[in-house]
Amino acid sequence: MYAIQLDMYQAAAVAALVLLLGRFLVRNLDLLRRYCIPEPVAGGVVFALAHLALRQAGILEISFDSTLQTFFMVVFFCSVGFTACFRLLKKGGLQVLLFLGIAVMMCVLQNGLGAFIASAFGLDPRLGLATGSIPMVGGHGTAASFGPLLEKAGVSGASAVAIASATFGLVAGCVIGGPTAVSRIRQKNLHSFETATGSNEVVVDKNEVTGAIDSGRFLNAALCLALAIGAGTVVSAWLNKVFTFPIYIGAMLVAAFIRNTTDMAGKEIPMEEISTIGSFSLSLFLGLAMMGLKLWELADLAVPMVVMLVAQTVLMMVYAYFVVFNLLGKNYDAAVMTSGFCGFGMGATPNAMANMQAITQKYGPAPTAYFVVPLVGSLFIDFMNTIIITSFLNLL
DSSP, X not given: OEEEEEOXXXXXXXXXXXXXXXXXXXXXXXXXXXXXXXXXXXXXXXXXXXXXXXXXXXXXXEEEOOHHHHHHHHHHHHXXXXXXXXXXXXXXXHHHHHHHHHHHHHHHHHHHHXXXXXXXXXXXXXXXXXXXXXXXXXXXXXXXXXXXXXXXXXXXXXXXXXXXXXXHHHHHHHXXXXXXXXXXXXXXXXXXSSOOOSOOOOSOOTTSOOSSOOHHHHHHHHHHHHXXXXXXXXXXXXXXXXXXXXXXXXHHXXXXXXXXXXXXXXXXXXXXXXXXXXXXXXHHHXXXXXXXXXXXXXXXXXXXXXHHHHHHHHHHHHIIIIIIHHXXXXXXXXXXHHHHHHHHHHTOHHHHHHHHXXXXXXXXXXXXXXXXXXXXXXXXXXXXXXHHHHHHHHHO
16 A cells, blocks of 8 residues: 655645635535535545545555644634633623523533443443534534544544534534424414514624735734743643643633733734634644544444434434523523524534524524524633533543
């Protein structure tokens, strides 16, 4: 078998090709757009399947330097840290705190269920975390970061299981979100309290053109990220003396400290530019992570993984139907938030927004849902999920 070893620059170039392939697939396949499948995942799955076929045929095996994968991962999660604005959390009031608490409990249940089923199959219970809140609430970004961490701790096949589970979750979250909410709306005869005006789009499109690129603001954003990442290495070193944390946790904490300190001082941070840098870092990180998928490791884990994923789907349906809807007030906004909860609880915030948009287009606006769900799903849950996952890793 011929083996190719890519250095970090060559790996980045191949990752760029994977992203371009994914962009082409998403633009041309309605199914991928409907379920909000990320471009790196679409292209990466094709690459991983092609690599699997070549390796199984004894033709070619590809390996690469993962230095830039780690770098882009840390940059992305550092940018997430800057979004942890506690002023916004306070502004959102009780409903935001309640929704966050419900999401945190879901993370605990997902990990507990995954660890239990893995143990029942005689597997390392930590493998169950790779079908729990790592890929479900965390999505592909968290799956691609914790998978290698689990493998380094001796959990074979964790990366492939986590990425596969995250992809499953994207689809499953969209499939169950709508029916779960609609059943509650019809059962309770719920209605929107807002007057439909023909358009209930209340979320501002971040891709909207807002003016010329300001190189100074991009430089300031890069400096903020660099400072947080550098200081974060010291924080991570200190934290890892107590528990095992992912490499990016220090950068996230320092970034959150900088954000909230500057908020209190009345200063501005270039958040749009930080988010942009974080977004393309996530794309390249996922592209590199998908390239490193070893699908052949899933062969022996196929049955346990299917059982765990089906169990996670049932858990989400039951939890959303009986717990999320009832605790959030049993009203129309609660039903819409329930559909959003299924979306980001098994996939990502864009899936949550897609679920809610489908409901509101038919039944009317839900302004509270459109404020609460993206605020929790995009900002605060990643922080809490990292803490929960790390706690499980150290307990198990």
